[in-house]
Amino acid sequence: MNKNIPDLTFFCEMPSDKLKAFFSNSDILKQLKELHANISLGLLDFSPERAAVVKQLTKSGIPVTAWLLLPKDKGYWTSLDTVSQTVRAYADFKSWTIKNNLKWAAVGLDIEPSINRMGLFGKGWINEIPDLAKRLFSARKYTLLENELRALINQIRLDGFPVETYNFPFIIDERKADSRILARTLGIPPLNVDREVLMLYSSSFSKNGDAILWSYAHQAEGIGLGSTGGGVELENGEPMRSMSWSDLQRDIRIAREFSQHIYIFSLEGCVQQHFLEPLIHFNWEVKSEFPVKTGQKVTLVRHFAQVLLWLASHPQEILMSIFFLNLFRHRKK
Numbered sequence: 001m002n003k004n005i006p007d008l009t010f011f012c013e014m015p016s017d018k019l020k021a022f023f024s025n026s027d028i029l030k031q032l033k034e035l036h037a038n039i040s041l042g043l044l045d046f047s048p049e050r051a052a053v054v055k056q057l058t059k060s061g062i063p064v065t066a067w068l069l070l071p072k073d074k075g076y077w078t079s080l081d082t083v084s085q086t087v088r089a090y091a092d093f094k095s096w097t098i099k100n101n102l103k104w105a106a107v108g109l110d111i112e113p114s115i116n117r118m119g120l121f122g123k124g125w126i127n128e129i130p131d132l133a134k135r136l137f138s139a140r141k142y143t144l145l146e147n148e149l150r151a152l153i154n155q156i157r158l159d160g161f162p163v164e165t166y167n168f169p170f171i172i173d174e175r176k177a178d179s180r181i182l183a184r185t186l187g188i189p190p191l192n193v194d195r196e197v198l199m200l201y202s203s204s205f206s207k208n209g210d211a212i213l214w215s216y217a218h219q220a221e222g223i224g225l226g227s228t229g230g231g232v233e234l235e236n237g238e239p240m241r242s243m244s245w246s247d248l249q250r251d252i253r254i255a256r257e258f259s260q261h262i263y264i265f266s267l268e269g270c271v272q273q274h275f276l277e278p279l280i281h282f283n284w285e286v287k288s289e290f291p292v293k294t295g296q297k298v299t300l301v302r303h304f305a306q307v308l309l310w311l312a313s314h315p316q317e318i319l320m321s322i323f324f325l326n327l328f329r330h331r332k333k
Contacts, residue, residue: 004284006260008035010267011067011224013042013231016049022268023053029060031276039267040065040108046096054102063105065164068093075114076232080145080187082114087152094159106162106195109153111171111188115232135185142180146189153191164195166224166263169216172198173302177309197222197263202251203243210247214254214295215302222261225251229269245275253288 010032014022023029032039039057041064043050057064068078070089075082086109097104135142156163167188174182175190183189198220202209204227217223227240228248243251248264255262270276 005036006256006262006284007038008279009038009040009065009222009261009263010270011040011042011226011263011265012267013044013067013069014268015044016047016053019053020049022271023056028271028276029057029062031280032062033060034280035276038063038065038105040067040263042067042069043093044069046092048100051096051100051102055100058103064103065106065108066093066097066104066161067108067110067166069110072115072232075116077112077115078109078149079111079113080142080149080183080189081117083145083148083152087148090152090156104161106164107156108164108166109191109193110166111191112166112168113186113188117187135187136181139180139184142184142187142189145187146183149189150191153193157194162194164197164222165191165193166197166199169198169200169212169220170305171196172216172219173306174309177306177313179309179313181309181313195222195261196220197224197261199224199226199265200251200255201226201240201265202247203227203241208291208294208298210250210254211291211294211298213251214291215298217255217258220259222263223255223259224263224265225255226265227269228264228266228275229272230266231269242269242273245273245278248275249278249282250288252282253286254290256284257290 012019039062041050041054041057043066054064068086068089070076070078070082070085074085078086090107093107096102153163167190170182171188171190174180180189198216200213200216200220200223202213202225205212213223213225225248227242229240229242231240252262264270270279
């Protein structure tokens with residue numbers, strides 16, 4: 001494979017019946033092999049049909065990552081609210097893997113708030129304020145849950161699987177601010193894993209999505225792009241906004257400048273919009289203009305947010321500084 005071509009991974013999130021029919025199309029397998037692509041397969045169940053698809057992909061030379069998901073009524077994604085459910089799901093995953101003799105390239109954990117808390121990002125966010133405040137002052141509880149999640153990651157590694165996480169990009173800002181406010185209130189802590197993938201879906205932003213991508217891409221190990229369509233339906237029934245080929249092409253060129261590991265959400269959306277063929281013939285040598293000026297403005301806003309996070313997270317240090325400053329001033333007088 002040409003070293004200038006990044007490692008491409010496609011997220012695939014489909015129920016077993018549709019998944020089996022989807023991969024019965026030999027053209028899709030052929031295109032994935034030509035792209036030397038990986039699949040991060042959402043494990044919506046541990047069915048014989050899904051196991052058969054995993055074996056089919058592996059036999060075709062397409063590496064598969066086990067993207068561990070929960071039933072929607074259990075929270076769907078991995079967070080501090082769903083640690084115990086994720087631990088049980090991983091135990092079921094191991095049994096299913098052994099029973100079906102499945103091979104995996106890695107295990108992926110999608111670090112997002114429980115799906116029943118996605119109102120945080122909608123018009124009803126104000127109704128979540130009492131719960132957010134309660135979580136903010138529950139440090140001991142969430143430290144215990146975070147340790148439990150870290151223990152699960154250690155167990156997955158001991159079982160021989162590399163671990164990758166799919167994260168909201170602002171995890172970078174909180175880490176730089178030495179803060180745990182967002183981790184505690186949203187239940188999405190920073191974790192030490194083999195690869196941290198930032199979900200930099202420009203289609204999620206009404207404007208400046210490419211600038212936000214450019215700003216965060218500087219600190220990303222792996223970069224998630226999208227959405228091309230597909231994925232879980234949220235409670236409001238609204239699907240994620242899909243991007244055009246020109247937008248995906250632009251984002252790929254930005255991501256390639258900063259990372260060797262590019263993830264695209266989703267495979268089914270790419271197939272539906274006929275994106276695989278142009279990806280096969282994609283000219284990776286072409287340079288395009290980056291949104292540097294707008295991206296720098298985004299970075300400036302991020303720096304300001306990091307300062308606010310640090311101030312909110314270190315009240316004792318601030319009070320001590322004020323105390324010693326006043327003491328010094330009085331002594332000078």
